[in-house]
Amino acid sequence: MAEQDKKDLPEELPAPLLQFPCEFPMKVVGQRTDDFAQQIVAIIEKHAPDFNASEVEMKVSGKGNYLSLGFLVNATSQDMLDDLYRSLTAHPLVKFVL
Template identity: 45%
Template sequence: MTPQTEKLIDFPCAFPIKVMGAQHPDFLPEILKTVQQHAPDTTEAHIASRPSSGGNYLAATVTVQAQNQEHLDNIYRSLTAHPLVKVVL
């Protein structure tokens, strides 16, 4: 196997996705709802969050059970397209 074809992630796996957005009361529920479209077993217990130092933004880490690269890509695309989301890492 060449370095270009080696797998970087062994699926399935628990994969943390970092999501940042404006401080808004609907931010975390909307993030959960968006992720659940692709990973329905994801619950509030899978989300850790903290406000920015200035309190204007909220950072959340959602740990999803990723089945394969396409599954993970679909979650990233949905989160990136959400209007409350500023950054997905």
């Protein structure tokens, strides 16, 4: 194919990595306080109203300073996931979100 012909072809976009809706696993790690888990669950429920808080897996760090929360959210769109991630990372007690 001539070089000019290649320029006339539209660039192909990569296929999306996720198909929505989907169950999306997440983990939030933050400072261990009495109400850390409740604060994080409240943020998740704002973005995913059907979230089941009873399925959150909690694990305390070895020294007891941090708490990790593992959970699944029903992701309805990339925008929903992005908004949830931004809200979680903005929380002052959160160290990181995976």
